[in-house]
Amino acid sequence: MASENSDSQETNSTSLVEDSLNISFKNLGYTVRNGLLSRARKTILDGLSGSFNAGELTVIMGHSGAGKSTLLDILAGYTKPTSGSIYENGRIRNERMFRRKSCYIFQDDKLIETLTIKESLTIAAELKLGNHISASQKRQRVEQIIMSLGLYAVENTKAGNLSGGQKKRLTIGLELVSDPPVMFLDEPTSGLDISVAKKLVNLLHLLARQGRTMVITMHQPSLSLLQMVDRLYAVVAGKCAYMGSVPLLLPYLNQLNLPDLRCLSYHDPVEYLIEISGTYEEKLVEKSKNGSNNCWVTEATDSPILERPKLLRITSTNEEISLTLLTAPKENSTNKIILALKSTYSTSFWKQFITLTRRSVLSTWREPSFTLTFISIHGFMALFIGILFKNVGEDVEKVRDNYNFLYFSLMFLMFNAFSAVSIRFPEQIPVTRREHFNRWYTTGAFYASTLLSTLPIQTVCTLLYSILVYWMTGQSPNLIRFTIFIFTLLLVSYVSLCMGLLNGSIFNVKNGVIFGPLMIMPFTIFSGFFLRYRDAPYFFRWMFQISFLKHGLVGLVLSVFGMGRSNFSCPKIFCYYTYPTQLLIDNHMDKEEFTLAIGALFAISFALIATSFVILKIRLKSKW
Ligand SMILES: Nc1ncnc2c1ncn2[C@@H]1O[C@H](COP(=O)(O)OP(=O)(O)OP(=O)(O)O)[C@@H](O)[C@H]1O
Structure with a gap:
């Protein structure tokens, strides 16, 4: 990335950001249950107060586990505090409205790796900027x-080919599209080397200088980074050890008059604060009044080490940060009021749905290897099964083989649809979490677009497999039977896809692989293939009704052996399956109806869609 070469330019000192927001908080507390069954609660944040101003870059720092991320989560509105209040410009903040005016970039935020920077930003603009x-x-x-x-x-x-620093800048850029006056970033410099971290903090500093309230967390900012920080907020064991400007930290520490430690002027004051914070926690918290002591706060513009807003350009041969180019997107005030009253989203459900579907299609197009592999697997298996069960369709002596072939086809399509979605869906959750939290789109729009964009490829694969095997296994050349056969397999693959969405909305990829087969198992056992309905214990029979594989099997068996199929020709004196209905009787399917099976498949898929949607909604709201 760029080598730093500071070429400073003066800029307009007036804020470029409309609706600048100062944030303050009083007596913030956050406790969690010690364990699922325990009544005792663990205190994570203990009565913190503080204030972060527009135009300033504030760093929340502290030991690992001190409570920095929890404080940031609460300030960003991602977590609700158990006590205390948060204010914007001195007034109790309205959570819903605040979400429209702020953004939160999580630690290790993910990007859609297959899209280019320009495509990612264009889609962000489509979603975040209204139709006006x-x-x-x-x-x-x-x-x-x-x-x-x-x-x-x-x-x-x-995005997948960018360096760490470029990725961070892109993530910031995605949120900057709508120009939020408040930006929260959790550990933005983690994983970056010092020179890249410096450039990133410099960028955040410049963004703050344009009038934004920039709040970030960091373990321990180094001396070189401190020059760009306006306000430090030190957290120790869930309490505030210091809130104030960087230059005043040294006098603050010296005033503590600690018995055996003197803070020498050449010492890095932040390192010193971190060093003593464990031992002198009480003294520090008392001195800072747990964050409500404003004596050590100076306005950024009064700070002796910080000059009035200057824009640093970081130059290299081909990368140059220059925020003079960045002006607020023009919105007329009437539109703003209408948007504020209408909803927390800038665009309608349909606009979100169409844009997300377009993004999904583009992303799939960019990485065709998965699609091609998926299609190849279906084509290959169709040929293999076609050869293995060649012409069983008209052979009276291979009726059982034909029945086994039908069941195998169900299982094959079910597992493929289920696994593909179970793996790909959770991969999208980290990106979706940030975008959804930052009000790019609703859960409904995301869910609907995911469902819709997975259907075409699933349909192509199922059709490819079904048409090939129907022809190769020599099934009846009857258009109605053929249509019912294909339709049933399509429906089963769609229901399996919904099962995959359910699995993917509950588990991450690793757990999904472990628990996925467990989720499928009951439907397999109660499919009617291994255990017939009338042979099952009475209290288990309801399981057959909810097994989509059972309804799928009924649909397939009826399409091949039911609906008044004419008798098989028997080359011997006696053939057990001369009458196709014999197979239906043997498998207790003689009273089944195709329409009921199809109705059940639709009902099961709706139930799965509704359940996975609710779970996804809960998951996106929580840290799960
Ligand atoms: N929901 C929770 N249940 C139990 N403990 C929690 C929960 N949330 C946070 N904690 C605990 O609270 C403490 C503070 O967590 P937090 O993530 O805010 O720390 P941090 O300062 O950001 O640490 P790091 O820099 O390592 O990310 C940790 O000990 C963490 O284990």
Whole structure:
């Protein structure tokens, strides 16, 4: 990335950000249950107070486990505090409205790796900027961000191929599209080397200087980073050990008059504070009045080490950060009020749904290996099964083989649809969590677009397999039977896809692989293949009704052996299955009806969609 070469430019000292927000909080407390069954509670944050101003870069620092991320979660509105109040510009904040004016970038935020910088930003603009902003204004905004964040040289590079620093800048750029006056970033410099971290903090400093309230967490900012920090908020064991400007930290520490430790002027004061915070926790908390002591706070503009807003340009051969190019997207005030009253989203459900579906299709197009492998597996298996069960369809002596073939086809399509979604769906959750929290789109729009964008490939694969095996296994050349056969397999693969969505909305990829087969097992056992309905214990029979594999098997068996199929020709004196109905009787399917089986498959898929949607909604709201 860029080598630093500070070429400073003066900029307008007035805030470029409309609706600047100062945030303050009083007596914030957060406790959690010690264990699931325990009544005792563990205190994570203990009555903290503080204030973070617009135009300043504030760093929440402290030991690992001190409570920095929890405090940031609460301030961003991601977690509800158990006590205390949060204010914006001195008034109790309205959570819903605040979410429209702020963004939260989580630690290790993920990006859609297959999309280029320009594509990612364009989609962000589509989702985050309302219809009242014209397409050309949106394009202009995307270009501004690319230029401002020094991403021009890599604008057509896929996010997956970017360096750590470029990825962080892209994540910031995605949120900057809608120009939120408040930005929270959890550990933005983690995983970056010091020079890249310095450039990133510099960028955050510049963004703050444009009038934004920038709040970030860091374990221990180094001396070189401190020059760009306006306010430090030190957390120790859930309490505040210091809130104030960087230059005043040294006098603050010296005033503590600690018995055996003197803070020498050449010492890194932050390192010193971290060092003593464990031992002198009480003294520090008392002195800072748990964050409510404002004596050590100076306005950023009064700070002796910080000059009035200057924009640093970080230059290299091809990357240059210059925020002078970044102006607020123009929104007229009437539109703003309408948007504020209407909802917390800038765009309608349909706009979100269409944009997300487009993004999904683009992403799949960019990485065709999965699609091609999926299609190949279906084609290959169809040929293999076609050869293995060649012409069993008209052979009276192979009726049982034909029945086994039908069941295998169900299982094959079910497992493929289920596994593919179970793996791919949870991979999207980290990206979706940030975007959903930052009000890009509703859970409904995301869920509907995911469902819709997985259907075409599933349909193509199922059709490929079904048509090939129907022909190769020599089933009846009757259009109605053929249609019912295909339709049943399509429905079963769609229900399996919904099962995969359910599995993926509950578990991450690793657990999904372990628990997925367990989830499928009851449907397999009660499919009617291994155990017939009338042979099952009475109290287990309801399981057959909810087994989509049972209804799928009924649909397939009826399409091949039911609906008044004419008798098989028997080359011997006696053939057990001369009458196709014999197979239906043997498997207790003689009273089954195709329409009921199809109705049940629809009902089961709706139930699965509703359940996984509710679980996804809960999951996106929590840290799960
Ligand atoms: N929901 C929870 N249940 C139990 N303990 C929790 C919960 N949330 C946070 N904690 C605990 O609270 C403490 C503070 O966590 P937090 O993530 O805020 O720390 P941190 O300062 O951000 O640490 P790090 O820098 O390592 O991320 C930790 O000990 C953590 O284990």
